Amino acid sequence: MPVTQDSTAKQSQKVDVLVVGAGFGGMYALHKFREKGLHTVAIEAGDGVGGTWYWNRYPGARCDVMTIDYSYSFSDEIQQEWTWSERFCSQSEILSYANFVAEKLDLLRDIKFGTRASVVEFDDATQRWRIETEQGDIFDAKFCILSTGPLSVPKGVAIPGADSFEGELYLSARWPHHDVELDGKRIGVIGTGSSGVQIVSVVAHQASHLHVFQRTPSFSLPMRNQKLDPEYVAQIKKHYNAIRAVTRMTFSGGTRPASSRPLFSVTVEERNAMLEEAWQTAGHNLLGIFSDLLLNKDANDVVADFVRKKIGETVKDPEVAEKLKPRGEPIFARRPCLDTNYYEVFNQDNVTLVDCLTTPIERITPKGVIVDGKEIELDVIIAATGFDALTGALLSIDIKGREGASLREKWSEGARSYLGMTIHGFPNLFTTAAVNGPSALANFILLNEQNVNWISDLVDHMTAQGHDTVEATEAAEDRWMERIAQLASKSLMPKANTWYTGTNIPGKPRTFPMYAGGLGKYTEDCQIVANNGYEGLTFRGQSATPTVHKARETA
Structure with a gap:
């Protein structure tokens, strides 16, 4: 596709692989493809690594996957050197871990921070990807890997009058990087998903009075967090590789x-x-x-x-x-929350639950929130209102494939891909831990490792065979989506109106686009595709004559 005249006036940086995102998926992709000797660069909208753990710094932010699972497995050296302090670690410790890995692998020199992709466009003439950023950078890449994460685009505060509030208004997913003083203030928390539950559990002990604005209650389970005993840590480290071999084949990728x-x-x-x-x-x-x-x-x-x-x-x-x-x-059809004394705080005299199903928030005023015609005066509003999940980050970028085909148009009725990693009509474009794989249903770090390793092996195959581009066939994509629908039909998860199904975003297609068979079975499915010569993929070489590896009917 011809590039615009404005774009051609800018000098582009030519790379082999451009990675979008420097969370745990993007960090590993950068490391993996650099190790192959490919010129690889990552861009990241934030000013540091860590993805969701860079942005989500709200009070009580903590991972709901055990930290012995929620960590890289590809390097035993990293596994042995890093020691977690708690069963479920805080955001600050996870971010420290991400920075430890980045420094250990010398990743920072190839990450351009404060840089957000705006246009990702395939050039039919050169058979390469042109990536433009909001900051004016242009990259020319043979391969583009999108590691944008399933929970990286916040919904914001879609309540009338939000801009008029004269107090402090914070979005949980974009919490300030400076200390926020909450002690003794009148606080309102809007939203009771995972973030809201964690925030309420902490802020209830700081506020002079806390109003919890709940629309849909969540099932929350006791986290029972604890410090890790040194003997237990030593046991884990001694047997880490054997433990990982088992967890990779479980449903969730955990212990x-x-x-x-x-x-x-x-x-x-x-x-x-x-x-x-x-x-x-x-x-x-x-x-x-x-x-x-x-x-x-x-x-x-x-x-x-x-x-x-x-x-x-x-x-x-x-x-x-x-x-x-x-x-x-x-x-469990809605993502379950883990908490520390969440329900107990509602026994405190300074905590009031506002049921927004029966009395919705009417509007935000300069002084607070109007509910049922009455104003609740607040000093601080914390909006834990969730995300445009799974597809939001990808569709926030203007992605165009062969002959200018738009990903937004292709996905107008729901996300479609093959294996959750490659998309028909978008050659040499890959997604990791994305919407049509296990995504948020699995241990995100192990899933990212599996995806990046599979893509890496595919690139090796292309090099050995002299192929320049690869993409999914339409038929293989159709079969994969049928498989996702079949697995979902056996599960109760699609029965709930959640961010899993997209119903938290007005106008978003209601689907259940994730692979509900578990990480272990998904890994098997991906390996079968590779073992059968990458069935369901179309390859093109120097001659531009496509080679189609047909998928079996049972694939």
Whole structure:
């Protein structure tokens, strides 16, 4: 596709690989392709590495995946040198880890910070990608890897009057990089997803009075966080590689329990004891003690009722407790939250729950928030309003493939790709940990490693065969999307109106675009494609004559 006259006036930097994003996926992609001897550069909108952990600095920010899992596995040297302090680590420690890895691998010299991609355009004449940034940079790349993350575009505050507020208004996903004084202030937290739950658990002990504006209540489970014992850490490090080999083949890519036992295969007494033990040891264990919680609604209802009972036992005011109990959606169909005494704070005299399902926020005023015709005066508003998830970051960039085909148009009715890594009509463009793979359902770091390794092997194959470009065939893309739909149809996850399905964004197509078969099965599917000569992909060489590797009917 011809480039614009304005673009040609700017000098471009020619590279082999351009990586968009310097979170954990982009960092590993930069390292991997540099190791291959390819001239690789990454661009990052933030001023440092870490992705979501660079941006999300709100009070209480903490990973809900155990840190022994939520870390790189490709380097045993890094595994042995770095030591986590807690079972579930804070944002600041995870960001320190990201910086440790970046310095260890000398990544910073090839990352251009404060740089956001605006146009990613394939040039049909040169068979290369032209990447323009909002800052005026232009890159000319053979391969473009988009590691933009599933939760990187905040929704913002779509409430009338937000701009008029005279107090302090903070977006949880864009928290200031300086200290924010909250002690003794009247605070309102809007939103009770994972970020909101974490914020409320901390801010409730700082505010003179806290109003929690809840529209859809979340199921939140006790995190039971703890400091890691040195003997346990030594044990993990001694056996890390063996542990990783197992976790790569699990559903989530982690070490939490994963049972093959259906709920109704045990007695009522047994299951109640198992649920209670999971609740007392670590709430996330509830996800894995039975095999059919996301397949069998009756089994799901049993666990949901158990958690609702726990909420009722914790919150003293029955009316408040009832409002905090999620209903109408399967438990775990919405991303479950992990908390430290979240429900307990609603027993404090300085905490008020505002049920925005029955009394929605009407508008924000200079002094506070109007609900049910009454003004609640506030000094601080914290908006934990969520993200344009999964596709938001990719579609915020003007991406154009062969003959100017627009990704926004292609995905107007929902995201489509092959293996969640390559897209028909967009040659040599790859996405990592993206929408049509396990994405947010899996351990994000291990998934990024798997994707980058698979793409790296594909590039090696192209080099050996003399191919210049590769892209998915339309037929293979269709089959992959059918597979995603088939897996989703067996799960209860699509039943909820969540960011998983896009229903938190007005006008966004309602789909369940993630691979619901688990990280282990997804890895097998990707390996089968590679073992069969990269079936479902079209290659072009110097002659520009396409070579199509047809997918089998069972692929």
